Amino acid sequence: MSKSTEQTADNVADNRDNNKITRKVSVAVIGAGTAGQNAFRQASKINKDIIIINDGFWTTTCVTVGCMPSKLLIAAAERANDAKYSEEFGIHSDVTINGKQVMARVQAERSHFESFIEKQVESWPDDKKIAGTAHINADGLIEVNDELIKANKIIIATGSSPFIPDGWSDKLGETLLTSDSVFDLADLPVSMAVIGTGSVGLELAQAFTRLGVAVTVFNRENRVAGLKDTDINAKAIDCLSNDLTLNLKSTINDLGTHIDSDDKLSAFIEYTDKDGNDHRWEGERVLVATGRRNNIKSLGVENLGVELDDKNRPQNLDIHTGQIGELEVYIVGDANAHIPLLHVASDEGYSAGSIVCNQNTDAYIRPPAIPFSIVFTSPQIVNVGMTQQQIEEDPELEYVIGKVSFDNQGRSRIMGVNCGLLHIYGCKQTDKVLGASMVGPDAEYIGHILATAITNDICVKQLLDTPFYHPTILEGLRTALRDVQHKMAIPYQALDTQEDGF
Missing domain, CATH: 3.30.390.30 (FAD/NAD-linked reductase, C-terminal dimerisation domain)
Structure with a gap:
C-alpha cells in the first residue's frame, strides 16, 4: 500500500482494539505455489517477520496438477504410440496397455516430485506458515483462521483454477473431469470427450487417445492452441488430426448424464457441427479444458485499493515486479493473469520477494520474459x-x-x-x-x-x-x-x- 494508504490502515488499527490484531508483520505472502514460494524464500533473506498463508496443498500447480503429471501421461502415451505404430520401420508388435499401471506410475512419480517441494516447505519455521483461507477485510487487514494480521507489504500469489462454465458441474456430476482431478483417476476410462483445444485440452486428448481411450475433442472455434497464424493453425489441425477426432467450430447445445444400457452413469453432449448438423456424443467422462481463471475475486483485494477489470485482472500492474501502482501490494504468478506460465510465475515471485526487502536498493529484478x-x-x-x-x-x-x-x-x-x-x-x-x-x-x-x-x-x-x-x-x-x-x-x-x- 502507498504511504497514505499505510497511514490510513495504521489509524484504523489504532482506533480498533489492538488485542484483536494477532500479528504485525513486514511482509505477508498469500499463496504457496511457484510464485509465492519464490517470493517467500527471497523476501525471507532480509525480512525476519514474514509469513506465508496458503489454502490447499503446499506444492505447486505445475507439480501436482499441471506440467509434471501431464508430461508423465504423455511419456506413457509416446511409448505406447511408438510400440503400436512402427510398421513402417519393419517393427511389428502387439501392445497391451494396463490403465491402472499407467495411472499408478503417474501418481507415484508425481509424489516423488512433490516430495522435494514438501521438504523445502517443511524446512520453513512453523510460526511463519499458516494453513487457511485468507481474506482481506475493509480495514486492509488479513483475516485467516482466528487471526487478524496487519502487514506492511502484501504479495498475492493465489494462483488459478480450472474454469467450468455455469451449470456444467451440476449437469455432468461425477462424469466431470478437470486438470485438477484427471490425474487422480485409478484407471483409464473407456471413452472421453475433451472440451477445449488449448494446451491442456490438446495434450491430454492426444495422450489419452494414444493410451487407447476413445477421445472426441470439441472447440467452438476453428483454432487449436490459440494459434494466430492462419497457416500454422491449419497445419497444426492437419497434423493433429492423424491422432485426434476434432470437432472444431462446433456449438455445444446441452450436456448432462444418463444411465446407459449397461446400467452405468454415462455423459452426453448434444452439439451442432461446423456444417450445421446436430449430433449427440455419449461416453464415460468429460474433461472440461476451457482455460483457467485467477483465484483473486473473493480475496478482498479491493480493500487494498486494487482495481480489477471485468475478467478479474488487476489494473496498473508493473510486469517487472507485480506491484500495483504505488501500493505496497504485489500480485504475481497466475494470480495476475499476465502470462500464466511457470517460468514467468517463478521470475515474478523472485522479483516481488526481492523488491519488498527493506534493503532493496540493489534488488535484482528479473526482466519480464518474452512471450x-x-x-x-x-x-x-x-x-x-x-x-x-x-x-x-x-x-x-x-x-x-x-x-x-x-x-x-x-x-x-x-x-x-x-x-x-x-x-x-x-x-x-x-x-x-x-x-x-x-x-x-x-x-x-x-x-x-x-x-x-x-x-x-x-x-x-x-x-x-x-x-x-x-x-x-x-x-x-x-x-x-x-x-x-x-x-x-x-x-x-x-x-x-x-x-x-x-
Whole structure:
C-alpha cells in the first residue's frame, strides 16, 4: 500500500482494539505455489517477520496438477504410440496397455516430485506458515483462521483454477473431469470427450487417445492452441488430426448424464457441427479444458485499493515486479493473469520477494520474459515473441516471413515425424527476429533458440553464422532463417535450394 494508504490502515488499527490484531508483520505472502514460494524464500533473506498463508496443498500447480503429471501421461502415451505404430520401420508388435499401471506410475512419480517441494516447505519455521483461507477485510487487514494480521507489504500469489462454465458441474456430476482431478483417476476410462483445444485440452486428448481411450475433442472455434497464424493453425489441425477426432467450430447445445444400457452413469453432449448438423456424443467422462481463471475475486483485494477489470485482472500492474501502482501490494504468478506460465510465475515471485526487502536498493529484478509457449503434443506447437497479428497491427514494422515445411525435412523424414511448418517473422529494419510460430518435431528446442535470439537481440546473420550439425531437425531452423534473409535481400550467401544438404 502507498504511504497514505499505510497511514490510513495504521489509524484504523489504532482506533480498533489492538488485542484483536494477532500479528504485525513486514511482509505477508498469500499463496504457496511457484510464485509465492519464490517470493517467500527471497523476501525471507532480509525480512525476519514474514509469513506465508496458503489454502490447499503446499506444492505447486505445475507439480501436482499441471506440467509434471501431464508430461508423465504423455511419456506413457509416446511409448505406447511408438510400440503400436512402427510398421513402417519393419517393427511389428502387439501392445497391451494396463490403465491402472499407467495411472499408478503417474501418481507415484508425481509424489516423488512433490516430495522435494514438501521438504523445502517443511524446512520453513512453523510460526511463519499458516494453513487457511485468507481474506482481506475493509480495514486492509488479513483475516485467516482466528487471526487478524496487519502487514506492511502484501504479495498475492493465489494462483488459478480450472474454469467450468455455469451449470456444467451440476449437469455432468461425477462424469466431470478437470486438470485438477484427471490425474487422480485409478484407471483409464473407456471413452472421453475433451472440451477445449488449448494446451491442456490438446495434450491430454492426444495422450489419452494414444493410451487407447476413445477421445472426441470439441472447440467452438476453428483454432487449436490459440494459434494466430492462419497457416500454422491449419497445419497444426492437419497434423493433429492423424491422432485426434476434432470437432472444431462446433456449438455445444446441452450436456448432462444418463444411465446407459449397461446400467452405468454415462455423459452426453448434444452439439451442432461446423456444417450445421446436430449430433449427440455419449461416453464415460468429460474433461472440461476451457482455460483457467485467477483465484483473486473473493480475496478482498479491493480493500487494498486494487482495481480489477471485468475478467478479474488487476489494473496498473508493473510486469517487472507485480506491484500495483504505488501500493505496497504485489500480485504475481497466475494470480495476475499476465502470462500464466511457470517460468514467468517463478521470475515474478523472485522479483516481488526481492523488491519488498527493506534493503532493496540493489534488488535484482528479473526482466519480464518474452512471450514463449510450448504445447507438448506430437508434433509440438510453439509460439515465441510477437504474433503475426501483433506485428501487423504495428504500422512502423516492416517484416517478412521465413518458412520451412518439415514434411520433407531430412532428419524429420528419417524419424517418421515429418509433419510440420515453421514461420519466422523477421524485421526488415533491424535484421532481428520479431517472433515465430511453429508446429513440428523438436519445436521446443527451436523455440528456445529463437527465444534466446529475441531476448539477446541476436540478428539473423549471427544466427546463421552458428553451426548447424547435419543431419538434425534443427537444420530446418537454418532453412527458415535463410528464407528470412533472402526475402529481406541482405547479402550473405546464396539461398541453398537443396534442403538441409542431403
